[in-house]
Amino acid sequence: MKLLFKITVLAVLIAMGTPVFVTAQNDADVFQLKEKLKQFEKRQVYLSDTAYVNTLNDLAYIYSYSYPDSAIALLAGNAERSHSAGYFKGETNTFIILGDAFQTKGIYKQALGYYEKALLLAQKNSPRDVLPLVLNRIGMIHLNQGNYAEALNKFYESLKTAEASDNKALIGATLNNIAIVHFHQGNFVEAENDYQKKLKVAEAMLDTSSMSLAYNGIGEANLQMKDNVKALHNLSIANKLALQINDQEMLLTTSLSLAEIYYATDSLQKAVYLFNNALALSKQKDNGTHICNALIGLAKAYNRQGMLKEALADGLEALQRAEKMGQVQLIRDASEIVSSIYEGMGDGIKAIAYYRIYKTNSDSLNSLASQRAVAIEKTSYEFSKKEIAFQRKTLQQQWLIFSALAALFSLAIILWVISRSRNRLNHTYKDLQHKNEVIAAQKLTAEETLSKLKAAQSQLIQSEKMASLGELTAGIAHEIQNPLNFVNNFSEVSAELVDEMNEEINKGNIQEAKEIAGDLKQNLEKINHHGKRAGDIVKGMLQHSRSNSNATIEPTDINKLADEYLRLAYHGLRAKDKSFNVALKTNFDECIGNINIIPQDIGRVILNLITNAFYAVDEKKRSGIENYEPTVSISTKKMHGKVEIKVADNGNGIPRNIIDKIFQPFFTTKPSGQGTGLGLSLSYDIVKAHGGELKVETKDSEGSGFIVSIPV
Known part of the structure; x- marks a missing residue:
């Protein structure tokens, strides 16, 4: 499952900067802006004063990321005031900040409406730097809704405009957004490259907040590529930089990312602690995206700890919030963990229902x-x-x-x-x-x-x-x-x-x-x-x-071939592990006779299926089940112009949620280092080349059976 969408719209928007109005950074600035507003209201000249409009925009901009409702209330009537005064710059900025506030709350439809109003004004009246700024924000809306093609279209349009005006802040922010799209599409190498480009721009500008954001993205890409050492190193740098400047939004983002790597390395107590802290701060700031990310993280951690009741409560709350926001990635991730929790509870019906939600949203993101x-x-x-x-x-x-x-x-x-x-x-x-x-x-x-x-x-x-x-x-x-x-x-x-x-x-x-x-x-x-x-x-x-050019089709005794590879696999495994023991059963149809096959290839298929069966029963035996006797059987049967070879075991069976993936190249249920994920894929191709079929039958906790069907 892909990593949760940690690099949120808030952190990205802060990294963009806002070149068309002041960006206050601390409580002292907020106090000064409030005092300035009081002076305007005292003189009662604020209705037509552009300075008053700018002051409102500056204060609302700060609130839009931390207290979006306050920003929305503060800007009531400000766009109309700017329009009446013919102050297009103030009107454009008002629409941008209103879009930021609604995007922070996760209300994307209204956010997009305000951004599109700002885009029309920017194309007609505003400075060149405003246009790429608005295009970036519109691209983020499409990204949150899972429309990657449209998001990339806006981001590349923004990048060309920003490069034309040599606006390094916007160039870095746009590179960050393009990296996010590649990240969600699973192109982690490309995502890391784009984050590295963004880091160079941030370092050239000495922008600590943007550097923190870039390191955070690089760390998440490392984590997805299974390089936990690099991931922890880069995420730690991101968190350290955010602490240096006391950037609360980046601290929240990096905390969620660090929680993910602790979860990935089974440091569950640390992960739960960070997820809970992030959840409390996100709810305080009414940040819908971060709230969902924290809830999904807690649900995963609790589920792995066996605390299914707590996990289910957090997972359902995350899904409800994500559906209300219309955030496709979060709906996908929340429904996936909820399905897994219900499966752990033994509620197969609900597990399947939520798995369908996950599958629908996951497929919708696969735009190509x-x-x-x-x-x-x-x-x-x-x-x-x-x-x-x-x-x-x-x-x-x-x-x-x-x-x-x-x-x-x-x-x-x-x-x-x-x-x-x-x-x-x-x-x-x-x-x-x-x-x-x-x-x-x-x-x-x-x-x-x-x-x-x-x-x-x-x-x-x-x-x-x-x-x-x-x-x-x-x-x-x-x-x-x-x-x-x-x-x-x-x-x-x-x-x-x-x-x-x-x-x-x-x-x-x-x-x-x-x-x-x-x-x-x-x-x-x-x-x-x-x-x-x-x-x-x-x-x-x-x-x-x-392509085995030397292999030829020849008449082959399939019963003898199956029995030979059964003994070969058993004695080969016994040579490696003397403690391994399993009951072998055979049931061969003596009426089959010889059939025309490539014996080396079909032998490879039988050997692979038997080896997998041995692994399944050995794993079940190691779990400590009393009175369990590992058993593997192989049988042949001729019927309806075909010969069937069945390899069955009484292991744990194959989970339903992965049954459709087992024949895919590189997919394996074995621990890291114990399987390449190519055995069943190769077997499937060999059987298909013979004009046959390879099917699987399985029951939870009872075992599995693989059936090779070859036409005579």
Whole structure:
């Protein structure tokens, strides 16, 4: 599950700055602004005074992020006052601040309305710096609603405008927003690169708040890429910078991010403490997005601790708030944890109901896939419509030809009977010839249209293949990065240990040097382990993509092949673990005889399924269930022109929420380092290449069965 949306609109808007009006930062500034307003009201000249309008905007701007209701109340009538005075700058700023306040509250429809009013004024009357500012805010609304394509459109438009005026504050803020879109789309490397660009801009400006925001984003991207060491390092820097300037909004943001990494590393007490603090502060400031993030975090932490009642209460409250705001990412994350909690409670009906909510919102965020599906469906529809039209025209042509022949026959009879009708016959013939030319032209046009439609269909199919290839490539990069990170980290630590050991040897501390050598040996073992892990992944991918040119289809005794690989898998595992023991059962249909297959490939499938079954029963046995006897069975059966090979176990079964993912490349339920996630995917491809099917049957706590069906 993706990381919660911590870099909220409030922190981003603060990082943008507001070049068109003053940005007070502390209570002293608030006090001065209030005193200034009192002076205007005392003189009773504020209704037409632009300075009064600016003062109201400055004070409301501060309140819009912490006390949005106060900002909204403060600006009542200020836009009309500015408009009456012909003060377009003040009117534009008023609409921007009202949009900020409603966005803080999570009321996106009203926020978007005010931003669009500000955009119209900015395009007509306001300085150049206002336009990218408003475009950024509109992009954030679309981002919160899950409309990534429209959000990126606004952000890139804002970036070009900001670069044209060399507004570094807005350039940095826009880069941050683009990084957020990449983050939500799962492109964490691109997101980290954009956050790094934003950091360089912030450092050049000596903007501590923006630097804190950039480090926070980099840390979250690191966490998603499983690099917990880097994530904790960058998030700690972000929190430290926020403390230096006492930036309450950034402190809230970094606290939520730190809570997430503590949750990811199972430091649940620290995570709960930070989530509770963030929740209290978010409710005090009426910050809808942060409230939902904190509630979802608490629900996850309590669920992992087994406190299901508390977890459910927080999860449902988060979902209710997210639905009220219309924040698609938060609805997705809240419904996912609620579904998981109900599953833990044993309430399958409610678990499925909330899982559907999660699935609906998750799919809606996958805009690329949805657009591609719509394009394919639309093209298919247009193709069918053109095909029907072509058939209709062809039928009309046939009728026209038939009518023409009938007319010719009739004219021939008339000519034979009455010679005076020859002139009429010639005229009819010329008319018919013209119609045939028209029909031929229409047929040529229809054929050209059909050719174009077929070309478009081929192009869409190729695009779909390339998209699938891109997803697989991203999966490879993600999977192999984890062991490489471990190798790099332990290599750096080992180098430091060698230096320390040399120092101790020089000092004559042989015992200390031996202890350091022991630590160094452990590090080298870990480097070796993770190096082999990376090698396994590469080997698995090569097997997944390799075309075995030497393998041939040959008649094979499937019963003998299945029994051979069952014994091979069992004795191979026993050689590694003498304590492993399992009851083996076979039930072979002796009427099958030989079938035509590639024995090496089908043997690989059987071996993989049996190995998975052994792992499932061993895991259940290790859980300490009394009177449990691990059992794995393999059977064959011939029926309806097919041969079925079934491998079954009495393990824990496969959870329903992952049943649709088990054949995907890199998906595995095994702990990190114990599986590449390619076994079932490779088996699925091999069976498909034989024209067969690979299906799964499972029951919770009772076991699973994989069925290979191959046509005879």
